[in-house]
Amino acid sequence: DVQVVESGGGLVQPGGSLRLSCAASGFVYGNYAMSWVRQAPGKGLEWVSVVSRFGGLAYYADSVKGRFTISRDNSRNTLSLQMNSLRAEDTAVYHCAKHTGSTWGDNWFDSWGPGTLVTVSS
Amino acid sequence: QSVLTQPPSASGTPGQRVTVSCSGSSSNIGSNPVNWYQHLPGTAPKPLIFKTNQRPSGVPDRFSGSKSGTSASLAISGLQSEDEADYYCAAWDDSLTGYVFGSGTKVTVL
Numbered sequence: 001d002v003q004v005v006e007s008g009g010g011l012v013q014p015g016g017s018l019r020l021s022c023a024a025s026g027f028v029y030g031n032y033a034m035s036w037v038r039q040a041p042g043k044g045l046e047w048v049s050v051v052s053r054f055g056g057l058a059y060y061a062d063s064v065k066g067r068f069t070i071s072r073d074n075s076r077n078t079l080s081l082q083m084n085s086l087r088a089e090d091t092a093v094y095h096c097a098k099h100t101g102s103t104w105g106d107n108w109f110d111s112w113g114p115g116t117l118v119t120v121s122s
Numbered sequence: 123q124s125v126l127t128q129p130p131s132a133s134g135t136p137g138q139r140v141t142v143s144c145s146g147s148s149s150n151i152g153s154n155p156v157n158w159y160q161h162l163p164g165t166a167p168k169p170l171i172f173k174t175n176q177r178p179s180g181v182p183d184r185f186s187g188s189k190s191g192t193s194a195s196l197a198i199s200g201l202q203s204e205d206e207a208d209y210y211c212a213a214w215d216d217s218l219t220g221y222v223f224g225s226g227t228k229v230t231v232l
Contacts, residue, residue: 035221037167044124044226045159045167045210059219095166104221105214108157110178112166 002026002111004079004096009116016086020116022079022096030054030074033099035109036081038092048094049081053102064090086120093117125150126211126224133230134201142196142227144211150222154214156194158187161208161226170209171196198229206231 008020022034036048049070051058058070069082079096094116097109127145134140144156158171169178171187174194184200194213198205211224 037221037223039163044208045161045212045223047212047221047223050221061220062218097167100172105154105216106173108155108169108172108212109159109167110169110172112168114166 002098004098004111004113006094006096006113006116009094009118011119011121012086013122014087014120016120017082017084018086018118020081020083020094020118022081022113024077024079024096024098027098029077031102033102033104033107034072034079035097035099035104036070036079037095037097037109037112039095039115040089040092043092046092050099050104051079059104083118086118088120091118091120124225125215125218125222126213128209128211128224128227130225131228131230133232134198135232136201136203138201139197139199140201140205140229142198142209142211142229144194144196144224146192146194146213146222148192149217150192150213150215151189151194152192153216156187156189157212158185158196159210159212161210163208167210201231203231205229 035050051070067085096113098111101107155173159167161167174189175187
């Protein structure tokens with residue numbers, strides 16, 4: 001079965017850093033683009049970032065551009081999100097999501113993880 | 123504020139038909155496929171409709187999607203209690219170079 005599971009969430013102070021990971025299994029990981037999507041408390045889903053199948057291309061939401069970095073290790077079937085200069089408004093459950101193809105415009109997220117909670121607070 | 127606009131809520135009695143709208147622009151819905159996700163807070167979102175009107179395996183045919191210009195719709199016919207959830211539309215935005223989600227619609231079964 002296709003499975004993606006996030007880890008690394010926790011409590012961090014404003015201005016701090018945190019690194020999230022996503023472990024993938026049940027599919028040929030290197031064939032698919034991957035994204036991070038978050039949901040702040042009481043808010044809707046917000047796309048955060050996408051990375052290409054080989055990791056050479058990435059895009060970010062304006063709200064995290066310059067502070068977050070997405071990366072992947074195809075040898076370990078893992079996806080990462082390095083989050084720096086964290087703000088209170090970054091508090092959210094972060095989901096890892098598998099795309100249905102190697103690109104993004106014409107495909108969709110067919111598998112999602114349960115998410116990991118990041119709380120930014122002093 | 124979300125790029126795609128959805129009504130905050132929709133409701134119906136069991137067996138009724140409920141429609142959720144999603145309004146966007148030429149750079150997202152107008153030029154890319156629309157996808158819909160069903161979400162119960164605290165769980166992984168579930169894909170419901172892809173490429174505007176296609177259903178993933180296992181999704182009942184009570185769920186259907188459509189698009190016209192820069193707007194899309196999700197219809198749930200034969201509403202059931204287990205359909206009570208939050209529903210989100212999503213599409214790639216060529217101008218923003220990223221995905222955009224709708225603001226979400228909470229569907230309540232009365």
